Amino acid sequence: MQKQEKIVQMFNEIAPSYDKANRILSFGIDTKWRQDAIKRVQKHINKDDLVIVDVACGTADMCALLKNIKHTKLIGIDPSEGMLKIAKQRFSDIDFKQAYATALGLDDESVDLITISFGFRNVVEKEQALKEFKRVLKKDGILLILEFFKREKGGFIAKIRDFYLKNILPSIGALISKNKQAYEYLPNSIDDFYSNNEFKEELKQLDLELLEFKTYSFGVSSLFIIKK
Ligand SMILES: C[S@@+](CC[C@H](N)C(=O)[O-])C[C@H]1O[C@@H](n2cnc3c(N)ncnc32)[C@H](O)[C@@H]1O
Structure with missing residues (x-):
C-alpha cells in the first residue's frame, strides 16, 4: 500500500472512536480555534451566495460550524469512507464526497471558500x-x-505540545481507539510538516497571497487565511 493510502486506511480504522478521542485529547480547545478561524475568514468575504468546500472534512466538525455561514452550497470532501460515514450520519443536509485533496473532482474556478482543518498534514503531495x-x-x-x-x-509552548503529542497522547489515544499506531502517527506527521515560515515561503512560490496569519494557544496551532 502507498503512504497516502495507508494514512487514509488508518483514518478508516479510527473513525468510529475519532470524535470521542478528539474531544478528550484536545480538551475541546480545537472548537475554540475553529470558531475563531471561521469568524476571521468571514471578514475577508463580502458575498452571501458562497460555495464552500471543506477538504479533509473527516467527521464534519468544521462543516458543523460552516453551516452557519450564509451559503448556497457546502460540500465536505474526504478520501476516508469511514470518516465520511460518520459525517453523513451526523449531517444528512450536507453534501459529502469521497476524494483526495489533490483531485477534488470540482470544476475550475467554482469555489469561493476552501477550508482544511487538521487535514493538510495528512496530504502526502x-x-x-x-x-x-x-x-x-x-x-x-x-x-x-x-x-x-x-x-x-x-x-517553548509548542515544545510542550510536542512532548504531550509524543509521550502522552499515543497511550490515551490507544486506550480510546485501540489503535496506538494511529496516535503515534500524529507527532511524526508534524515533524514532517512545514514550519510556519516554510509554509509562508511555499505560498510565495505558488503566488498565493497571505491575508492573515495567527497562532493559537501560544503556537500550538496556526491559522493561515490565503487569497488566490
Ligand atoms: C485529523 S482528521 C481532521 C478532520 C476534520 N477536518 C477535523 O477538523 O476534525 C484528518 C482527515 O484528513 C483526511 N485525509 C487524509 N489524507 C487526505 C488527503 N490526501 N486528502 C484529503 N483528506 C485527507 C483523513 O481521512 C481525515 O479525515
Whole structure:
C-alpha cells in the first residue's frame, strides 16, 4: 500500500472512536480555534451566495460550524469512507464526497471558500494539493488552513505540545481507539510538516497571497487565511 493510502486506511480504522478521542485529547480547545478561524475568514468575504468546500472534512466538525455561514452550497470532501460515514450520519443536509485533496473532482474556478482543518498534514503531495485548491478557487477565492505546524526554534509552548503529542497522547489515544499506531502517527506527521515560515515561503512560490496569519494557544496551532 502507498503512504497516502495507508494514512487514509488508518483514518478508516479510527473513525468510529475519532470524535470521542478528539474531544478528550484536545480538551475541546480545537472548537475554540475553529470558531475563531471561521469568524476571521468571514471578514475577508463580502458575498452571501458562497460555495464552500471543506477538504479533509473527516467527521464534519468544521462543516458543523460552516453551516452557519450564509451559503448556497457546502460540500465536505474526504478520501476516508469511514470518516465520511460518520459525517453523513451526523449531517444528512450536507453534501459529502469521497476524494483526495489533490483531485477534488470540482470544476475550475467554482469555489469561493476552501477550508482544511487538521487535514493538510495528512496530504502526502502537499504542493499538488495547493495547486488543486488554486485551480478550483474562483478569482480572489479564499483558502483557510488550520493546522499543527512544525515547531520553530524557541517555540517553548509548542515544545510542550510536542512532548504531550509524543509521550502522552499515543497511550490515551490507544486506550480510546485501540489503535496506538494511529496516535503515534500524529507527532511524526508534524515533524514532517512545514514550519510556519516554510509554509509562508511555499505560498510565495505558488503566488498565493497571505491575508492573515495567527497562532493559537501560544503556537500550538496556526491559522493561515490565503487569497488566490
Ligand atoms: C485529523 S482528521 C481532521 C478532520 C476534520 N477536518 C477535523 O477538523 O476534525 C484528518 C482527515 O484528513 C483526511 N485525509 C487524509 N489524507 C487526505 C488527503 N490526501 N486528502 C484529503 N483528506 C485527507 C483523513 O481521512 C481525515 O479525515
